[in-house]
Amino acid sequence: MNGRDVVLQAVRRALADVPGDETPTNGFPGTHDRRAVGTGADVVELFMERAADYRATVVRVPVTGAAAAVGYALRRTGAGALVVPPGLPEDLVPEGPWSVLTDVPPLTVGQLDATDAVVTTAAAAIALTGTIVLDGGPGQGRRALTLLPDQHICVVRADRIAPDVPEALRLLAPYRPLTLVSGPSATSDIELDRVEGVHGPRTLDIVVVEDE
Amino acid sequence: MSGADNVVWLGSPAFPEAARGALNDTRMRANLRRATGTIRDRRLAVTAELDDWEELRHRAAEIKRRTLRHLDGHLLRLEEAVTAAGGTVHWAADAAEANRIVTRLVKATGESEVVKVKSMATQEIGLNEALAEAGIRAYETDLAELIVQLGGDRPSHILVPAIHRGRSEIREIFRREMGEWGRPAPEDLTDDPRDLAEAARLHLRERFLRAKVAVSGANFAAADTGTVVVVESEGNGRMCLTLPQTLITVMGIEKVLPSFVDLEVFLQLLPRSSTGERMNPYTSMWTGVTKDDGPQEFHLVLLDNGRTATLAEEVGRQALSCIRCSACLNVCPVYERTGGHAYGSVYPGPIGAVLTPQLVGVENAASLPFASTLCGACYDACPVKINIPEVLVHLRAKTVEAKRRDRLLPTSEALAMKAASAVLSSPRRLSAAQRLAALGARLVARDGRIGPLPGPLARWTATRDTPAPPRESLRAWWRRTRDEGRTTVEGDGR
Numbered sequence: 001m002n003g004r005d006v007v008l009q010a011v012r013r014a015l016a017d018v019p020g021d022e023t024p025t026n027g028f029p030g031t032h033d034r035r036a037v038g039t040g041a042d043v044v045e046l047f048m049e050r051a052a053d054y055r056a057t058v059v060r061v062p063v064t065g066a067a068a069a070v071g072y073a074l075r076r077t078g079a080g081a082l083v084v085p086p087g088l089p090e091d092l093v094p095e096g097p098w099s100v101l102t103d104v105p106p107l108t109v110g111q112l113d114a115t116d117a118v119v120t121t122a123a124a125a126i127a128l129t130g131t132i133v134l135d136g137g138p139g140q141g142r143r144a145l146t147l148l149p150d151q152h153i154c155v156v157r158a159d160r161i162a163p164d165v166p167e168a169l170r171l172l173a174p175y176r177p178l179t180l181v182s183g184p185s186a187t188s189d190i191e192l193d194r195v196e197g198v199h200g201p202r203t204l205d206i207v208v209v210e211d212e
Numbered sequence: 213m214s215g216a217d218n219v220v221w222l223g224s225p226a227f228p229e230a231a232r233g234a235l236n237d238t239r240m241r242a243n244l245r246r247a248t249g250t251i252r253d254r255r256l257a258v259t260a261e262l263d264d265w266e267e268l269r270h271r272a273a274e275i276k277r278r279t280l281r282h283l284d285g286h287l288l289r290l291e292e293a294v295t296a297a298g299g300t301v302h303w304a305a306d307a308a309e310a311n312r313i314v315t316r317l318v319k320a321t322g323e324s325e326v327v328k329v330k331s332m333a334t335q336e337i338g339l340n341e342a343l344a345e346a347g348i349r350a351y352e353t354d355l356a357e358l359i360v361q362l363g364g365d366r367p368s369h370i371l372v373p374a375i376h377r378g379r380s381e382i383r384e385i386f387r388r389e390m391g392e393w394g395r396p397a398p399e400d401l402t403d404d405p406r407d408l409a410e411a412a413r414l415h416l417r418e419r420f421l422r423a424k425v426a427v428s429g430a431n432f433a434a435a436d437t438g439t440v441v442v443v444e445s446e447g448n449g450r451m452c453l454t455l456p457q458t459l460i461t462v463m464g465i466e467k468v469l470p471s472f473v474d475l476e477v478f479l480q481l482l483p484r485s486s487t488g489e490r491m492n493p494y495t496s497m498w499t500g501v502t503k504d505d506g507p508q509e510f511h512l513v514l515l516d517n518g519r520t521a522t523l524a525e526e527v528g529r530q531a532l533s534c535i536r537c538s539a540c541l542n543v544c545p546v547y548e549r550t551g552g553h554a555y556g557s558v559y560p561g562p563i564g565a566v567l568t569p570q571l572v573g574v575e576n577a578a579s580l581p582f583a584s585t586l587c588g589a590c591y592d593a594c595p596v597k598i599n600i601p602e603v604l605v606h607l608r609a610k611t612v613e614a615k616r617r618d619r620l621l622p623t624s625e626a627l628a629m630k631a632a633s634a635v636l637s638s639p640r641r642l643s644a645a646q647r648l649a650a651l652g653a654r655l656v657a658r659d660g661r662i663g664p665l666p667g668p669l670a671r672w673t674a675t676r677d678t679p680a681p682p683r684e685s686l687r688a689w690w691r692r693t694r695d696e697g698r699t700t701v702e703g704d705g706r
Contacts, residue, residue: 002303003302003303003304003305003309003313004303004355004357006303006305006516007286007287007303007304007465007514007516007520008284008287008303008629010305010516010521011283011284011287011465011520011523012284012417014520014521014523014524014525015281015282015284015523015524016245017526018281018282022281022282024278024279024280024281024282024285024286024470042659046219050490053238053490054493063562088467106504109421110421111456112418113421126491128490129490129491130490130491131491136502139310139541141437142504142505142506143450143453143454143496143505143506144454144455144505144506147447147450147451147454147455152228156225164480165476165479165480166473166476167300168261169472169473169475169479170473174437174439174472174497174499175297175437175499176499176502177451177496177497177498177499177502177505177506178495178496178497179360179494179496179497180479180491180494180495180497181494182489182490182491182492182493182494183449183493184493185410185445185446185493185494186445186446187355187445187446187494188372188445188487189354189355189356189359189372189374189446190251190355190374190379190382190405190408190409191243191246191247191378191379191405192246192247192372193249193403193405195406195409197410198355198409198413198445198446198447198448199353199413199416199417199420199446199450199451200446200447200450200451200493201447202675
């Protein structure tokens with residue numbers, strides 16, 4: 001008997017008390033009620049406040065001001081080399097004293113490690129927790145892109161900000177690799193003192209853009 | 213590592229003995245008191261923010277209990293979904309089998325080192341030691357696990373394994389050990405947490421960049437989509453889950469959830485319960501393999517290792533709902549004073565006291581069901597409403613039962629209970645005993661409290677102060693005042 005049969009048989013033996021006519025779903029709520037952040041709450045404002053709580057830098061600009069906001073964030077850290085994922089709208093990348101690499105063909109981890117910053121879009125965001133969600137779609141790139149550079153600048157469309165976790169999950173495709181990011185990398189392992197920047201990006205800049 | 217499990221640390225003393233040593237370690241107690249106090253306050257603040265917190269707990273408990281009752285079906289669906297998404301599923305009945313599978317998978321890649329995401333399951337099976345025996349070096353990459361590994365130490369908390377260490381101790385460990393494992397700590401390393409975290413970043417970065425194989429655990433897995441979830445803070449998890457070519461995930465069979473949408477409940481509960489945050493900095497979810505993004509080979513090892521034995525316990529089964537948030541540790545008065553090592557198990561604290569004896573059999577962890585005051589704080593804090601006191605009492609009964617079976621002579625508990633029953637069943641004997649106790653107790657008490665006593669009472673009194681009984685028992689007082697009262701009433705009435 002292989003491990004699979006051994007485990008499955010042991011599970012079935014252990015569940016002898018479960019009535020035979022009970023199914024995994026009968027009498028069981030299949031979907032969950034959605035929470036809503038009190039009506040009238042400004043979801044964008046809440047998102048900005050909560051993301052800032054996680055020590056992300058957050059600004060809100062009209063779509064036409066996005067490139068300038070990205071440029072401002074890059075100048076603030078003095079970034080010299082920038083990587084952009086395929087599919088990122090060209091007008092999000094400002095002119096400046098930085099070099100721009102595109103991840104086509106894919107860069108090596110060494111090359112990525114040598115860049116200072118990455119600019120991406122996001123698949124969704126969550127207001128209540130101040131979280132951005134990346135799903136590897138156009139403008140977001142593969143996961144390594146937002147991991148190795150020390151600064152991540154994320155341009156989030158205001159209409160992609162969901163009020164809470166349940167609403168956000170409904171906007172996502174489970175078959176894509178998903179990364180939920182709430183502030184910069186952080187640890188609390190030393191006397192529970194929070195320290196930002198361990199292995200992921202030490203700086204997270206979020207630019208919320210709205211149509212005018 | 214040869215035994216069937218690593219859940220219980222071999223050679224660890226029983227809890228009362230280990231606790232005595234821990235109680236004398238004032239530095240550890242101070243570290244723990246500060247840490248658990250901080251995290252308790254944070255958790256209360258963020259759970260109060262959600263007006264449906266209790267409803268979420270209820271729902272989580274319901275999903276978990278229901279899932280466990282049909283675990284076989286969910287596991288089969290998970291296997292099917294992961295396989296369809298390009299992953300490979302393996303089944304391991306015990307620790308030895310899981311270690312064999314992982315070792316074989318690593319060897320097949322031709323590599324001799326792996327990077328690891330912090331995982332209770334791999335701690336439980338002693339994977340690092342098993343890999344070392346096969347000539348494979350496993351590097352822990354979570355900061356706290358790194359501190360434990362470099363210090364040749366054992367974890368003392370589910371979430372913050374180095375919670376018992378202060379910053380100056382961590383600095384010493386880094387300065388002494390980092391060079392042995394890779395990039396040494398900087399010469400001018402201070403004990404500022406910022407400085408220490410930076411040293412860990414530099415030490416581990418080169419390792420992440422060259423790693424070809426990673427090993428992780430899993431917080432959740434959705435049976436309908438095959439999506440596996442790891443939550444973390446530092447980004448070391450993302451490094452391991454993203455950069456290597458091969459990813460091997462070892463997951464307890466109880467971690468499966470019926471569907472992807474169920475994650476909405478647990479992603480709200482887990483960070484708030486564990487670190488007291490609205491959300492942990494990083495959550496990674498992956499489904500099989502994705503072309504040109506992340507590992508191109510994914511193995512999921514489904515681990516039993518005592519879980520089906522726990523599942524067979526109708527009362528104790530609920531312990532398998534645990535999402536390893538460690539909220540119960542942080543509110544436990546016993547844990548706060550003894551620390552995690554005293555439990556002698558990978559799973560310390562209240563949840564450890566119920567999980568460990570069930571995973572390894574009560575006879576192998578007989579002192580743990582008693583390592584609790586049954587105050588119930590753990591039950592109140594548990595995001596999935598595991599009734600830990602109920603399971604503890606159930607396990608205590610089983611322990612006594614097991615002892616009775618194994619011994620020809622009655623146990624000391626049995627003798628004490630027999631004596632107590634003889635005294636309590638006779639009013640005359642009781643009041644005689646009370647008079648005697650009051651007299652004797654006042655002789656040994658200091659400031660109204662009775663400290664350690666010699667002889668047969670030593671085991672009880674060594675670990676607790678008992679208030680000295682009053683000069684007079686209630687029965688004696690009643691007889692005296694009632695009789696006096698009657699006299700007075702009669703006197704006044706006439």
